[in-house]
Amino acid sequence: MDNKNAIHPGVKLRHIRAFLDIAAEGNLSAVARAQGITQPALSRTLAELETLLGQPMFLRQGRRMHLSEAGALFRRHASIALQALEAGAAALQxxxxxxxxxxxxxxxxxxxxxxxxxxxxxxxxxxxxxxxxxxxxxxxxxxxxxxxxxxxxxxxxxxxxxxxxxxxxxEEEVILVARAGHPGLGRPTAKVLAEMPAILPPVTALIRPAVDDYLAANGLSGLRPAIETVSLALGRGICLASDAVWFISRGVVIHELERGDLVELPTGARFLSGxxxxxxxxxxxxxxxxxxxxxxxxxxxxxx
Structure with missing residues (x-):
């Protein structure tokens, strides 16, 4: 088929909406009730789409509908396409x-x-x-x-x-913070990190590799964090209630720094930013x- 017409001309917006609703609910009867149509009518719409696309979109397991590999791929693109159409229509209002x-x-x-x-x-x-x-x-x-x-x-x-x-x-700095009056203020930062509970970003956070590199450069590659978080509510609460120190992006704690609730401990590192x-x-x-x-x-x- 010509790449310029990769989608079959028989595929209509009703097919896409029905498919996305079924993918979200995983149940034909629930979608049929929500759309105000019969389940056989909805089943026919789905069957039409699968025929036009040439692949099964779902795996049927009892009453549950689970996306096939092809269905999961199509859902990702169909969702984006529908959102784009709706955004375009809204822009004309x-x-x-x-x-x-x-x-x-x-x-x-x-x-x-x-x-x-x-x-x-x-x-x-x-x-x-x-x-x-x-x-x-x-x-x-x-x-x-x-x-x-x-x-x-x-x-x-x-x-x-x-x-x-x-x-x-x-560019946003990653800094090390602690509560005001922390006993590590004025001491070498590496010693503070070795002795005090450390809060690090989660391993999935984009700033974690830079923090790990900093720790390794200071002989602390084996440091086990007490907690991993970038949550302001959690990190702030733990720091204020303990001697924990926290590696976090400056923007997250900017208000706490300005109020003096938290203070910055010098790291001496220029590469802790992103x-x-x-x-x-x-x-x-x-x-x-x-x-x-x-x-x-x-x-x-x-x-x-």
Missing amino acids: PGNHGTLRIGVLPTVATRVLPQIALRLRELHPDVTLSAETGPHFHLMRLLREGSVDLVIGRLPGSAEIAGMNFEHLY AVGMTQRQSWSAPGLDDFQQIARDIARVRE
Whole structure:
């Protein structure tokens, strides 16, 4: 078949919606009830799609429907395509109503994103900004699936960047913090790390390799963390209630540093930093997305 017409012309939007609903529910009868049609009618729609695509989309196990390998692949692309169509239709509505869905890492959520959100609200009062926070791997999965329109956070790894665009905004330091009045203040940092409970980023966090390299360079490659987290609520709470020290991106704890609740312990390392920017799928649009990106660029320039 000609690559320009890889999808069969008989595939309709109703086929795609039915497929995605079944994939989400895993049950034909539940989807049929939600759509207000009979189960046999829904089964025929699914059968038509599988015939047009030339592959089974589901594995039937009793009443449950599980995606086949081909179905899982098609779902990923179909979800993105449907979201793009809906975003395009929303962009044509008067006032550009709609929702802009953003994935955001904790290092950006504390100070940078609130500034962007408030300015965006002034420009697009009819656009709802929906922000999803979480670890990098989770946000990138949502981006690939089309569940968010853009991720603002750390530079993705080489294996994640295919089909994506990353725009650098600024460099963010990774620092070592502890509670005010910590007994390790003024002492060599390596000794403090060897003696005090250490909180490290999870192994899945993009900043973890830089922290591991720092520890290795200081003869602490065998250091076992007491806790692994980048959660402000958890890390802050543990530091304030103990002598633990925490490696974390400066942006996550910026308010705690300014208030004096937490203090920075000098590491003497210049390489403990990483790029922060915006990652999105290529050729993607959503209500307010262009202005969101421009506001982020403007704020990043002020930070420099």
